[in-house]
Amino acid sequence: MAPKDVVVLGAGFAGLETAFQLAAQLTDDQVATTVVSDRDDFLFKPNTIYLPFGAAEAPLHIPLAKAMARRDIRHRIGTVTDVDVAGGRVHLTTGLPLHYDRLVIATGAAMAPEEVPGLAEHAYQVWTSGQLHRLGEALQWAVADARYGRQQRVVFLVPPGNKCAGPLYELAFMLDTWLRRRDVRHQVEVVFRTYEHTFVQAFGPRLHEVVTAEFADRDVDGRTGAVVTKVGESELLFEGGTEEYYDLLVAFPPYVASVRYEGLAADDRGFLTCDPASRALVDHPEIFAPGDAGDFPVKQAFLAFLQADAAAGAIAAEIRGTAPADAFSPTGMCVMEMFDKATFAQVPLIETGDPSAPVAVNQDQADAYRVGTSPIWRLGKKALGLYLPMRFRRGLPFHSGLGWRAMEVALRVGARTLAR
Ligand SMILES: Cc1cc2nc3c(=O)[nH]c(=O)nc-3n(C[C@H](O)[C@H](O)[C@H](O)COP(=O)(O)OP(=O)(O)OC[C@H]3O[C@@H](n4cnc5c(N)ncnc54)[C@H](O)[C@@H]3O)c2cc1C
Structure with missing residues (x-):
């Protein structure tokens, strides 16, 4: 059997996590992945908050050529214009259209x-x-x-x-x-x-x-x-x-989708309508939209990772013919910088359907809801800022491997001792 063509649009948190998870979970005989993005690097957006206070920008840009080559992922630099769902093709502003068997739309959000x-x-x-x-x-x-x-x-x-x-x-x-x-x-x-x-x-x-x-x-x-x-x-x-x-x-x-895809079901801001568990589009199960591009009402890098893991897991399971992988279980996480200390927050979320309060704390997982403030949380933010770019530089997903397991343990201990 020929490998399945998976095309990933966007090289942000969701796009790269999906592509690197697929590379980690499948062989070259099973999948041929192409990432399309309009830039040749990954920008670690969360740490751009330090720029107004004099931080250097260069360390926030992670070049992608080596990372892609290490995982045999093709990287096409170009701007996506639209998707031809009937023909299974993606159109870019330059060059020939790209064929896909499975498509991941992770082109994120834009400002309005x-x-x-x-x-x-x-x-x-x-x-x-x-x-x-x-x-x-x-x-x-x-x-x-x-x-x-x-x-x-x-x-x-x-x-x-x-x-x-x-x-x-x-x-x-x-x-x-x-x-x-x-x-x-x-x-x-x-x-x-x-x-x-x-x-x-x-x-x-x-x-x-x-x-x-x-x-x-x-x-x-x-x-x-x-x-x-x-x-x-x-x-x-x-x-x-x-x-x-x-x-x-x-x-x-205000937020809007960075690309409006004609013919795909979306909300009034252009965010694609997804199955809550797998992040597959409700009208096209062969297309996934993890991260800011999809319709989850809170836009966050940590949530983008969880959605990408669910999407990659679903694609990999289907290609391998195994049982579906873990579903997206929304837990928001942030470390809010203050320079003299930081506030950590971890919140299990549930969608409410109420546009004025679209998410609420999931009371079934109330014990996982933790908030705490301490100068020590600043170290947590720094550790994340070093760990994630290091993983992406190597072409590895954020949520896997020994490093992530160690970080998970540290977060769990921190959440128990430095948050309530
Ligand atoms: C200042 C700031 C601070 C933040 N801090 C945090 C934080 O502390 N914690 C947190 O969890 N989240 C934070 N966020 C939010 C977080 O950055 C986003 O939720 C996250 O980037 C979403 O990831 P994504 O992969 O869905 O989209 P993005 O990271 O935006 O990636 C989209 C990708 O698609 C590409 N693209 C877009 N349009 C096209 C096109 N037409 N053709 C080809 N490629 C295209 C882009 O170049 C990019 O590679 C912050 C955001 C900002 C702006």
């Missing part, structure tokens, strides 16, 4: 700042590394102005439609510590406004409590239920008519 009038023009946005560098320049000016005695108001803003607010909270906490270390915190008012019902809503009531207490300790003026409707040059308009001014606005815009 235009959904809020004025946001694109006036806010520093949190998404690309270029935008985070620009924010860094603005923060340097803010410090210089503060040293000249100018009082300023920095507003962090999460508008409706954003599906991964955590990094913006990290930036607010990091800014607070960074300004204190420069002795100018008293000159800068730090404000956080979010449309969410609770702070970092997807992570449940315990993280809300921790963030509320941290905001109070750090003199950050935080407010939930603040739905922005318009952004002006120096003012924000909220639902209900409230107006607030800002000197510097930092926003994490």
Whole structure:
């Protein structure tokens, strides 16, 4: 039998984890994998939050050529335009279409700042590394102005439609510590406004409590239920008519799918409709959509890995003719950086079907819900930032091998002793 052609679109967390899991689980006689992406490297996005505070960008880019060659994976650099499901082909902007037997769509998400009038023009946005560098320049000016005695108001803003607010909270906490270390915190008012019902809503009531207490300790003026409707040059308009001014606005815009695939079932933002367990598309079981490209309501790298593992497991089981592998069981995990300490949160999730609170803590696994704050969690974040790029550099999946098992044990011990 000829090997099955598996084409993976996207070389982010979900695409690479799927491709490397397939390489680890199947032989070359069973599968021929091609990864398509519009760049030749992997960007470790979670650590781009350090860029505004002077970190170097180069270590966050992992070149992929060697990793792909090690696992006999073909890597085609190109931009995907659409999928011909009837013909089993993917179209790119250049070159011939690619045939697939199984397709993995992991092209992730994009930002839609235009959904809020004025946001694109006036806010520093949190998404690309270029935008985070620009924010860094603005923060340097803010410090210089503060040293000249100018009082300023920095507003962090999460508008409706954003599906991964955590990094913006990290930036607010990091800014607070960074300004204190420069002795100018008293000159800068730090404000956080979010449309969410609770702070970092997807992570449940315990993280809300921790963030509320941290905001109070750090003199950050935080407010939930603040739905922005318009952004002006120096003012924000909220639902209900409230107006607030800002000197510097930092926003994490609404999410949409990075590619809209004609003819595939998707929600109003273009996120592909998946079977909750395998991440196969409900209308095309030969196509999978792990990670931000799919319709799971929370967009997170850790969740992208779990979805990729489920998708790769399902494809591998089918090719081998064995029983289906483990299903996607959503557990969110984050380590929220604050520079002086960090907050760890692990939350088993369940989808609710309620658009205003699309996930809740899964009470059947309540013991796995853990939140804790300690300077030691900063080491955990650093360890993840070293371990993951090392795995991808070698063409190995994140969730496997001795390294991951050791990390899992460390996380379990940490979650028991440094979180409750
Ligand atoms: C600043 C920031 C901080 C974050 N911090 C965390 C964190 O601490 N923890 C956490 O769990 N998550 C974090 N996230 C979220 C996390 O980065 C995403 O959830 C994760 O990247 C999703 O992985 P993905 O593989 O689905 O998509 P992506 O990582 O976005 O990968 C998509 C891939 O598809 C490619 N692509 C897109 N369109 C096309 C096209 N048309 N043709 C070809 N290729 C294409 C891209 O180049 C990329 O290779 C953060 C996000 C940001 C922006």
